[in-house]
Amino acid sequence: MDEPSLARPGPAAPGLKAPTLVESAVTQPTATELIAVIVAVTDRTPRILTVDGATLPAGAFQPGYRSLQASLRSWVEKQTRLRLGYVEQLYTFADHGRTGADQRTISISYLGLTREGPAGRGASWQGWYRYFPWEDHRTGSPLSETLETALRAWAEAAPSPGARTQRRQRAAYSFGFDGHGWNEELTLQRYELLYEASLVEEAPEFRGTPQLGTAMRHDHRRILATGIARLRAKIKYRPVVFELLAAEFTLLELQQSVEALAGRRLHKPNFRRLITQQQLVEETGGSRAETGGRPARLYRFRRDVLLERALGGTKLPIARSR
Amino acid sequence: MDEPSLARPGPAAPGLKAPTLVESAVTQPTATELIAVIVAVTDRTPRILTVDGATLPAGAFQPGYRSLQASLRSWVEKQTRLRLGYVEQLYTFADHGRTGADQRTISISYLGLTREGPAGRGASWQGWYRYFPWEDHRTGSPLSETLETALRAWAEAAPSPGARTQRRQRAAYSFGFDGHGWNEELTLQRYELLYEASLVEEAPEFRGTPQLGTAMRHDHRRILATGIARLRAKIKYRPVVFELLAAEFTLLELQQSVEALAGRRLHKPNFRRLITQQQLVEETGGSRAETGGRPARLYRFRRDVLLERALGGTKLPIARSR
DNA sequence: TCAAAAGTGTTATCCTTACACCCATGT
DNA sequence: ACATGGGTGTAAGGATAACACTTTTGA
Numbered sequence: 001m002d003e004p005s006l007a008r009p010g011p012a013a014p015g016l017k018a019p020t021l022v023e024s025a026v027t028q029p030t031a032t033e034l035i036a037v038i039v040a041v042t043d044r045t046p047r048i049l050t051v052d053g054a055t056l057p058a059g060a061f062q063p064g065y066r067s068l069q070a071s072l073r074s075w076v077e078k079q080t081r082l083r084l085g086y087v088e089q090l091y092t093f094a095d096h097g098r099t100g101a102d103q104r105t106i107s108i109s110y111l112g113l114t115r116e117g118p119a120g121r122g123a124s125w126q127g128w129y130r131y132f133p134w135e136d137h138r139t140g141s142p143l144s145e146t147l148e149t150a151l152r153a154w155a156e157a158a159p160s161p162g163a164r165t166q167r168r169q170r171a172a173y174s175f176g177f178d179g180h181g182w183n184e185e186l187t188l189q190r191y192e193l194l195y196e197a198s199l200v201e202e203a204p205e206f207r208g209t210p211q212l213g214t215a216m217r218h219d220h221r222r223i224l225a226t227g228i229a230r231l232r233a234k235i236k237y238r239p240v241v242f243e244l245l246a247a248e249f250t251l252l253e254l255q256q257s258v259e260a261l262a263g264r265r266l267h268k269p270n271f272r273r274l275i276t277q278q279q280l281v282e283e284t285g286g287s288r289a290e291t292g293g294r295p296a297r298l299y300r301f302r303r304d305v306l307l308e309r310a311l312g313g314t315k316l317p318i319a320r321s322r
Numbered sequence: 323m324d325e326p327s328l329a330r331p332g333p334a335a336p337g338l339k340a341p342t343l344v345e346s347a348v349t350q351p352t353a354t355e356l357i358a359v360i361v362a363v364t365d366r367t368p369r370i371l372t373v374d375g376a377t378l379p380a381g382a383f384q385p386g387y388r389s390l391q392a393s394l395r396s397w398v399e400k401q402t403r404l405r406l407g408y409v410e411q412l413y414t415f416a417d418h419g420r421t422g423a424d425q426r427t428i429s430i431s432y433l434g435l436t437r438e439g440p441a442g443r444g445a446s447w448q449g450w451y452r453y454f455p456w457e458d459h460r461t462g463s464p465l466s467e468t469l470e471t472a473l474r475a476w477a478e479a480a481p482s483p484g485a486r487t488q489r490r491q492r493a494a495y496s497f498g499f500d501g502h503g504w505n506e507e508l509t510l511q512r513y514e515l516l517y518e519a520s521l522v523e524e525a526p527e528f529r530g531t532p533q534l535g536t537a538m539r540h541d542h543r544r545i546l547a548t549g550i551a552r553l554r555a556k557i558k559y560r561p562v563v564f565e566l567l568a569a570e571f572t573l574l575e576l577q578q579s580v581e582a583l584a585g586r587r588l589h590k591p592n593f594r595r596l597i598t599q600q601q602l603v604e605e606t607g608g609s610r611a612e613t614g615g616r617p618a619r620l621y622r623f624r625r626d627v628l629l630e631r632a633l634g635g636t637k638l639p640i641a642r643s644r
Numbered sequence: 645t646c647a648a649a650a651g652t653g654t655t656a657t658c659c660t661t662a663c664a665c666c667c668a669t670g671t
Numbered sequence: 672a673c674a675t676g677g678g679t680g681t682a683a684g685g686a687t688a689a690c691a692c693t694t695t696t697g698a
Contacts, residue, residue: 030383032352032428061352061416063426068416092414092430094383094390104385106354106428108414252649270688272651293649294695317688574676592661594678615676616668651694658687667678 030094032061034072035109035220037090037227038082040116040125041244041257047116047125048224049080055217056224057123061108072110080120084112085243088234090226095218111227113243128228129263131213131221134175134190135228136263137182143212147199148177154197184262185232191225232262239280242301248284250296251275270317352416354383356394357431357542359412359549360404362438362447363566363579369438369447370546371402377539378546379445383430394432402442406434407565410556412548417540433549435565450550451585453535453543456497456512457550458585459504465534469521470499476519506584507554513547554584561602564623570606572618573597 035058038049049057057076065071073084090109119125129136134143155167174189176182194200194212201215215221235241241257255271275281281299289295357380360371371379379398387393395406412431441447451458456465477489496511498504516522516534523537537543557563563579577593597603603621611617 030352030354030385030428032354061428063352063416065416068414068428071416089413092390092411094385094387094393106352106383106390106430108428250650267688268649269651269653269690274687289696293647293697294651296650572677589661590676591663591678591680611669615670615674616678618677645698647696647698649694649696651692653692654690656687656689658685660683660685662683663681665678665680667676669675669677671672671674 031105033058033105033107034061034068034075035107035223036072036076036112037109037224038076038080038084038112038114039128039227039231039244040114041260042116042125044256044260045127045129046228046260048128048227049082049119049123050126050216051122051124053124053126054215054220056109056220058107068108069110072112076112080117080123082114082117084114086113086240087111088230090223090230093219109223109226111230113231113240115244115246128224131216131224132187132191132228133213135184135187137184138259138263138265141176141182144175147175147212150199151175151177151193151197154199182264184264185229187229187232188222188225191222195222235261239301245301248286248298248300250288250298251281252296254281254299267317274317353427355380355427355429356383356390356397357429357545358394358398358434359431359546360398360402360406360434360436361450361549361553361566362436363582364438364447366578366582367449367451368550368582370450370549371404371441372446372448372538373444375446375448376537376542378431378542380429390430391432394434398434402439402445404436404439406436408435408562409433410552412545412552415541431545431548433552435553435562437566437568450546453538453546454509454513454550455535457506457509459506460581460585460587463498463504466497469497469534472521473497473499473515473519476521504586506586507551509551509554510544510547513544517544557583561623567623570608570620570622572610572620573603574618576603576621 035056036049037056040047040049051057057079059072059075059079061068062071062075065074069087069089073087076082076084088111090111092106092108095105095107116125134141134147136142151171152168155164155171158164158167170193172178172180174186174193191200200212200221213221216224231240235258241254241261244257245254251272252268254275255266255268258271259266280302282302284298284300286298287295288298357378358371359378362369362371373379379401381394381397381401383390384393384397387396391409391411395409398404398406410433412433414428414430417427417429438447456463456469458464473493474490477486477493480486480489492515494500494502496505496508496515513522522534522543535543538546553562557580563576563583566579567576573594574590576597577588577590580593581588602624604624606620606622608620609617610620
């Protein structure tokens with residue numbers, strides 16, 4: 001049924017002249033760097049490893065490693081003595097005019113999860129909401145009025161009526177105006193929209209107007225936005241949060257870690273049910289009394305659980321008002 | 323609340339000595355190539371553009387273009403005269419020992435959607451299920467018995483009891499045995515599992531045992547599996563199918579295109595509701611009577627609809643039995 | 645006794661899934 | 672008449688969201 005009329009061609013004979021659709025790749029040598037978004041959660045704050053607070057760790061790809069990911073992992077672990085848990089590739093792009101005009105740098109960005117430890121030479125941990133203050137909706141929406149005003153002005157400044165409508169819709173959808181509701185996964189879209197509206201700068205080298213949040217070197221803030229968006233989507237269907245927690249934890253600690261990443265408050269009773277019903281965790285038998293309430297039972301992650309499908313079918317039990 | 327104890331460092335002063343976490347990236351020149359999975363759907367068959375049926379189109383990255391994606395797009399459109407609609411980056415990897423030991427190739431793979439046209443010099447369109455016969459579940463599960471037998475044998479051959487259980491669970495989850503149900507998005511996991519179980523070959527250069535499906539050059543079949551998985555996930559929340567259709571189409575044509583990509587049958591009444599209720603399409607006023615039934619109304623995609631959230635909240639209305 | 649956090653039970657609501665059925669056209 | 676595909680109504684079931692309430696500790 002699929003394609004009965006097509007003859008089955010064998011693999012191309014070796015030594016055959018290459019057709020135009022396969023060009024030689026060796027002609028254009030480029031430099032390759034790996035950029036890492038290393039995330040930990042401490043004290044209800046998602047943090048990333050930076051260099052001087054404005055640059056993401058970056059290193060050259062070491063040939064000799066089995067894969068790009070292996071190269072990144074070993075390089076980070078050697079430099080920082082942090083153990084990386086989950087690692088995932090984010091995006092690859094050609095850096096514009098960083099090196100010479102004929103020689104461009106290919107940057108391959110990665111997301112890595114760990115637990116906070118000493119940062120080491122020249123490095124420091126920074127809360128990620130410092131770069132994206134509008135992304136933390138755990139206690140109201142901090143900049144919502146400022147942003148809404150600025151974005152409406154930007155929309156009205158569009159050249160044509162059609163473009164105006166489009167801008168209005170995009171802003172409303174991305175930032176949750178007009179009854180659209182906040183969607184925490186749209187971090188990258190929001191950043192790009194703010195960039196288009198000149199409310200945010202790409203690199204501190206070019207400064208001028210007052211900024212929303214702290215800028216980073218080159219396009220690193222955009223890479224971080226990509227990482228946040230990816231992680232916020234991921235925690236909903238894969239149990240990666242546990243990589244950020246100690247071996248034993250209370251359900252509240254688990255909840256607060258998810259809240260920190262998602263930037264929203266969750267509904268406690270429903271969150272607990274979600275976790276316990278899926279049998280993602282098991283009791284250790286211990287308990288912890290620290291915060292002036294009834295002592296909480298301690299749990300550990302069940303590593304034997306199937307890796308896929310976790311933390312709730314799709315959604316998190318978000319708390320209703322604020 | 324976020325990080326009161328941390329001083330706010332400014333951006334690094336230019337000219338500062340680079341800390342170890344930022345290595346020079348220019349030291350290791352590598353070759354860079356772009357690999358394209360170009361998809362079209364014709365006659366209820368998803369097809370990809372290949373070279374000699376066994377190789378994906380690949381070309382060198384052209385510096386001078388705005389971005390990697392722009393470079394890929396222009397190169398494909400120039401070589402094939404096809405217009406690419408939606409384009410998305412898939413994955414980047416370092417090719418193992420294709421070039422010399424000290425000089426490795428970085429391959430950046432892309433997914434691109436188009437409509438089928440003349441393939442041109444040396445190229446040909448191939449139905450993708452030729453490489454993955456077990457992925458088409460539109461008319462039953464073709465190889466289910468063969469596969470289940472082979473995979474159970476593979477599981478039992480594991481060295482330890484723990485590994486056996488793991489293998490059994492992975493196989494059951496990936497292929498839908500033991501009441502797990504078929505999940506069409508797990509194309510890549512299934513391919514990798516079959517590869518581990520030596521039921522599939524990575525490249526035709528090394529042949530020997532009988533194969534499941536047609537092999538491709540290098541790791542191109544794995545790249546194709548990545549593209550299929552990504553596209554199958556994407557059609558559920560972004561209206562990308564329309565890039566594969568003519569400007570006007572019937573709802574059945576739309577449904578059959580989705581079915582072709584997903585490799586499963588859908589429930590007609592529910593599918594139609596899903597589409598019409600979300601106002602993704604509008605009637606053109608015309609109709610078409612071709613297949614011996616009541617004439618079908620023609621629709622067109624509403625381009626003014628917001629790009630995000632489409633084709634059903636999350637899921638497709640899958641038909642119950644076969 | 646009160647504050648704070650840990651937990652449990654139950655209901656309301658919506659979305660998905662399934663079933664049942666009628667409509668329009670060509671042969 | 673009947674086969675084929677087009678098209679509508681509606682009920683069952685399950686998952687999410689919300690509300691109300693009890694329990695256990697420390698200050």
